[in-house]
Amino acid sequence: MNEQLVAQAARALKEARAVVVFTGAGVSAESGVPTFRDALTGLWARYRPEELATPQAFRANPKLVWDWYEFRRELVRAARPNPAHLAIAELQRLHPDLLVVTQNVDDLHEQAGSRDVLHLHGNIAQTKCFNNCQGTPTLVDISGWTIDPDHTPPACPHCGGWLRPNVVWFNEALPFDVLEAALEASQRCAAMLVIGTSGVVYPAARIPLNALARGIPVFDVNPYQSQFSQDAVWLPYPAGEVMPRIVEAYARL
Numbered sequence: 354m355n356e357q358l359v360a361q362a363a364r365a366l367k368e369a370r371a372v373v374v375f376t377g378a379g380v381s382a383e384s385g386v387p388t389f390r391d392a393l394t395g396l397w398a399r400y401r402p403e404e405l406a407t408p409q410a411f412r413a414n415p416k417l418v419w420d421w422y423e424f425r426r427e428l429v430r431a432a433r434p435n436p437a438h439l440a441i442a443e444l445q446r447l448h449p450d451l452l453v454v455t456q457n458v459d460d461l462h463e464q465a466g467s468r469d470v471l472h473l474h475g476n477i478a479q480t481k482c483f484n485n486c487q488g489t490p491t492l493v494d495i496s497g498w499t500i501d502p503d504h505t506p507p508a509c510p511h512c513g514g515w516l517r518p519n520v521v522w523f524n525e526a527l528p529f530d531v532l533e534a535a536l537e538a539s540q541r542c543a544a545m546l547v548i549g550t551s552g553v554v555y556p557a558a559r560i561p562l563n564a565l566a567r568g569i570p571v572f573d574v575n576p577y578q579s580q581f582s583q584d585a586v587w588l589p590y591p592a593g594e595v596m597p598r599i600v601e602a603y604a605r606l
């Protein structure tokens with residue numbers, strides 16, 4: 354590992370009055386949650402994301418889409434934070450103004466101890482009414498329910514319509530307040546860590562792009578090239594390996 358890059362990141366974070374940590378599926382990969390594109394293996398290999406993660410797909414085949422999310426939900430339920438999540442939480446404790454913005458629908462940042470995480474794409478553990486019959490969003494707690502696997506998705510207790518996961522699908526708007534807060538932070542911060550995201554999904558990708566356009570230090574933690582690697586300082590390592598090193602170096606400054 355390039356120690357100079359680690360030290361450079363630690364110093365930039367220390368000197369920045371406000372920091373944004375922007376994460377994607379790659380930060381949870383080492384916890385055993387496959388990245389979105391890698392998740393389409395095995396049973397699900399014959400589908401494309403657009404066939405499973407859109408309102409149109411759900412309308413056309415609600416059972417298929419519900420069952421796919423149930424499979425993802427099980428993976429997330431079994432997952433525990435990895436050293437990257439723990440290092441990010443530690444960095445938030447050490448830094449006076451650090452905001453975590455994630456595209457992930459798991460709660461591994463929170464399990465690791467991060468506070469006030471902005472979830473741009475929702476939360477897979479939550480369920481809501483597809484019709485939002487009681488206003489937006491109509492969350493329904495199904496934790497005590499016995500769900501018949503032959504009759505999915507379960508029905509909304511208010512309107513009898515379909516229930517669906519509380520995640521943002523392709524062709525859907527992001528939660529307005531969350532996106533506004535994240536974009537505002539990307540205009541205000543003085544350094545950004547981008548961790549485990551390919552950068553191909555909008556509007557989320559605007560967050561690092563804003564930071565790059567402002568010319569502040571941006572570090573891209575990703576073992577493979579992302580949309581940001583060329584313009585940011587690229588740390589080409591798995592997040593679980595490099596993030597603890599950066600935080601150790603930060604704590605020594």
Ligand code: OAD
Nearest residue numbers: 377378379382388389390456549550551554575577591592
């Ligand atoms: P992707 O699956 O597009 O990209 C995951 C990124 O993580 C890739 O660039 C990998 O190289 C990188 N990666 C893999 N292992 C890693 C590791 N150990 N450490 C660091 N990086 C690693 O996931 P996202 O960019 O999060 O949207 O995708 C964005 C959105 O697209 C998701 O939130 C989801 C998906 O469609 C919605 O659900 C709306």
